[in-house]
Structures are given as structure tokens and as C-alpha cells.
Amino acid sequence: MPEREREAWDILFTDARLATMAAAGVPYGAREGIALAVKDGAIAWIGPTDDLLHRNARELLPLEGRWVTPGLIDCHTHLVYGGDRAAEFELRLTGATYEEIARAGGGIAATVAATRAASEDDLLQTARPRLEALLREGVTTVEIKSGYGLTLEAETKMLRVARRLGGDYPVTVRTSFLGAHAVPPEYAEDRAGYLEAVIAMLPVLAESGLADAVDAFCEGIAFTPEETARLFTTARELGLPVKLHADQLSNLGGAALAARFGALSADHLEYTDEDGVAAMAEAGTVAVLLPGAFYVLRETQLPPVEALRRHAVPMALATDCNPGSAPLTSPLLTMNLACTLFRLTPEEALAGFTRNAAAALGMGESHGTLEVGKAADLAIWDIERPGELAYRMGFNPLTFAVQAGKRRELPTIEC
Numbered sequence: 350m351p352e353r354e355r356e357a358w359d360i361l362f363t364d365a366r367l368a369t370m371a372a373a374g375v376p377y378g379a380r381e382g383i384a385l386a387v388k389d390g391a392i393a394w395i396g397p398t399d400d401l402l403h404r405n406a407r408e409l410l411p412l413e414g415r416w417v418t419p420g421l422i423d424c425h426t427h428l429v430y431g432g433d434r435a436a437e438f439e440l441r442l443t444g445a446t447y448e449e450i451a452r453a454g455g456g457i458a459a460t461v462a463a464t465r466a467a468s469e470d471d472l473l474q475t476a477r478p479r480l481e482a483l484l485r486e487g488v489t490t491v492e493i494k495s496g497y498g499l500t501l502e503a504e505t506k507m508l509r510v511a512r513r514l515g516g517d518y519p520v521t522v523r524t525s526f527l528g529a530h531a532v533p534p535e536y537a538e539d540r541a542g543y544l545e546a547v548i549a550m551l552p553v554l555a556e557s558g559l560a561d562a563v564d565a566f567c568e569g570i571a572f573t574p575e576e577t578a579r580l581f582t583t584a585r586e587l588g589l590p591v592k593l594h595a596d597q598l599s600n601l602g603g604a605a606l607a608a609r610f611g612a613l614s615a616d617h618l619e620y621t622d623e624d625g626v627a628a629m630a631e632a633g634t635v636a637v638l639l640p641g642a643f644y645v646l647r648e649t650q651l652p653p654v655e656a657l658r659r660h661a662v663p664m665a666l667a668t669d670c671n672p673g674s675a676p677l678t679s680p681l682l683t684m685n686l687a688c689t690l691f692r693l694t695p696e697e698a699l700a701g702f703t704r705n706a707a708a709a710l711g712m713g714e715s716h717g718t719l720e721v722g723k724a725a726d727l728a729i730w731d732i733e734r735p736g737e738l739a740y741r742m743g744f745n746p747l748t749f750a751v752q753a754g755k756r757r758e759l760p761t762i763e764c
């Protein structure tokens with residue numbers, strides 16, 4: 350027995366069923382009767398419980414057959430924002446469309462006004478319950494976008510809040526700068542001027558380390574492919590990875606554009622065509638599907654799931670948590686929506702919140718599967734089979750989660 354194995358582990362789980370989600374030729378990469386050891390924040394050992402040579406661990410946790418999956422990764426959220434858009438929800442129910450509301454100065458612009466008016470502490474406080482809802486369902490990594498500030502000051506305020514959430518909670522936070530989300534009202538007559546302003550923010554953000562990636566909304570109501578390409582050219586020059594809200598409401602060739610810049614992911618994709626999918630496959634760009642927004646906007650155009658499968662483009666899923674098109678803080682419900690609306694299999698849905706979500710954030714080497722050496726980010730579920738995670742609606746079978754090797758207790762909120 351190698352010396353390392355005799356050292357005390359931090360946590361030793363026994364009698365677990367694992368959905369490793371590592372490509373293994375078995376559904377879910379499943380293994381039964383397994384022990385999993387955690388040491389220094391990483392997975393140190395995985396093997397049959399019967400093969401354990403010692404049980405020398407600070408914490409010994411017999412799981413009695415419970416399932417362990419990688420901690421869930423929500424790779425596309427806008428969960429820091431001011432105000433809410435419940436009134437817009439009611440408006441849409443009387444017939445107004447998302448695009449009409451946006452063009453009339455509501456929608457994203459309304460959230461921009463509320464976000465600008467909010468203090469950094471206000472934004473932090475209002476984001477907390479949304480983040481806590483994600484954590485209660487086993488999320489151990491979350492991506493958070495800016496994009497409701499649209500000035501350097503307000504965008505950095507949002508990004509600082511995202512970083513503070515990562516410090517306050519046992520969760521890994523990845524940030525994306527989404528200055529190119531909408532043209533703010535003060536630039537209504539000068540789109541080119543706003544784009545220049547956003548491009549000028551990039552070096553400042555790169556320098557400050559506040560943004561892990563750069564995102565944009567390429568759409569009729571937002572930025573053109575040419576504008577997006579200008580932004581991405583500078584982002585790549587600065588060494589910032591890119592990702593794109595692409596082809597959500599119309600096909601502007603956003604997926605192919607994202608691929609051309611080696612984007613980590615192209616997200617939404619309802620209107621993406623076969624050429625776009627082929628370009629993503631070639632570039633290794635992950636498809637992030639967002640069934641919550643599809644559902645809320647009552648879209649009818651389905652993302653090209655068959656083509657994504659045929660071209661072996663990894664499919665991730667995310668909540669898209671935002672106040673307009675997806676007031677959603679449930680990864681489990683998102684999985685159900687993806688299966689029901691997009692016909693993903695429950696295994697694809699779980700891969701979408703684990704392995705493929707890690708890839709969409711450029712974290713595939715260290716996160717997203719249960720393998721020795723990877724981060725000890727785990728979700729432990731009281732279920733009989735992993736397909737149950739996508740099957741139920743509004744039911745949470747999480748027993749507990751482990752993040753960076755630590756069993757997670759949510760901090761209590763001080764009032």
C-alpha cells in the first residue's frame with residue numbers, strides 16, 4: 350500500500366453509489382458499493398468499500414447507498430441585480446412580448462435603472478436568497494454575470510458583489526463581464542459610442558481581475574454580430590475568454606461567431622442552424638441550453654438538440670437566473686424542463702449541470718466529474734436512481750453537499 354493511503358483522510362464516505370459522470374461507457378458513469386476519500390479539498394481515493402485498507406479519517410460518513418454526484422455547476426446566471434420584474438410578468442400575461450417590453454424601455458433597461466440605484470450592500474443582500482436557493486439544491490460552482498450596470502462603475506459594483514458572494518458562501522464563483530447586454534438609455538442615439546465605452550472597460554477589468562470571462566448579447570434587441578466581433582477581438586487580445594448569448598430570439602449566426610473566437614460556450618441557441626453547430630463542434634465550444642428562459646418566454650423554436658448530439662457538442666444546462674426571462678433558482682427544475690421541453694435524457698441533464706457545465710466555464714480539468722485529483726465538490730442525494738433528479742418537479746432530495754472538501758453548512762442570515 351502506498352504511503353499516501355495510510356495518511357488520515359479528511360472525510361471518508363462509504364457505501365455510496367456514485368454517478369461519476371466521467372465518460373466510462375456506463376450510464377452516469379455509475380458505480381455501486383463505493384468508498385470515496387477526500388483530502389485537502391480534492392478527491393483522494395475512489396474504490397469499492399470492500400477494498401478499503403484503512404478507515405483513518407477525521408470524519409467517517411457511511412452513506413447507506415445514497416447517491417453522490419459531482420456538485421452542481423450553474424454556468425449561466427445573472428443573479429446579482431436590483432429590483433424585480435413581477436409587473437412585467439403580469440404585462441406579458443396580457444399579451445405584451447418580451448421584445449416589445451424591451452423596445453418600450455422596460456425589460457433589461459428597467460433592471461439597469463434599479464441596479465444603478467442600488468448600493469453594493471443592497472445588491473449583496475438581495476442576491477443572497479437567490480444564491481442560497483441554488484446552494485440548497487447542491488450547487489457548488491456558480492457563474493454570475495454583470496450586465497445591469499452598463500457603466501464601468503456600476504458593472505464593477507456588480508462584479509464586486511459576485512466576488513463577495515464567493516467569499517461569504519461555500520461556493521466557487523466565476524464572473525463574466527456582460528457590458529454588452531443592452532445599449533443604456535443615455536447612449537440611445539449613439540450605439541457606436543456605447544460599444545467603444547464597453548471596449549474601453551475591458552483593460553480595466555482585465556487588470557482588476559474582477560472578470561473571469563467576457564459575455565455579450567448578440568441579438569436584434571441588443572448587439573449585432575459585427576459589434577460583438579469587435580468586442581471579442583479586444584477581449585481575446587487581453588487574454589480574456591469569451592462566451593455569448595447567441596441565437597436566442599433569431600438566427601444572427603451567433604453560434605458560429607462564438608466559435609470563431611474560440612468561445613468557451615454559446616448559450617441559448619434556439620435559432621442556431623446546422624452550420625453553427627458544426628462550427629461549435631470544430632472549435633470545442635460548449636452549448637449552454639437555458640430551458641427556463643424558453644419556458645418563460647413561451648418560445649416555440651427548439652434548440653437544435655439532435656444536431657448538437659450528432660456533432661458531439663457537449664450540452665450544458667443552466668438556470669439563467671435573471672429577473673426577466675428566467676426568475677429561476679432551481680437547477681433540479683431546470684433539468685426537468687430540459688427533459689420535458691427539449692427532450693434531453695436525464696443523464697444528459699445531469700451532465701449538463703456537472704461535466705459539461707464545468708467545460709462551459711473552462712474548469713473541465715478540475716471540476717464536473719468524480720475522479721481522483723478533482724475538486725471534492727459533491728452532492729449527496731437521497732434517491733434510488735440518478736434519473737430522479739430530473740424526474741421530479743419542486744422536490745429537493747439533497748442530503749448535503751461538500752464544497753472544496755468541506756461538508757457544507759449554510760451560514761445563517763443576520764437580520
Ligand code: DI6
Binds near residue numbers: 427530
Ligand atoms: N438573455 C437572457 O436570457 C437574459 N439576458 C439575455 O441576454 C435576460 C435578461 C433580462 O431579461 O433581464
Ligand code: FE
Binds near residue numbers: 671
Ligand atoms: Fe442570460
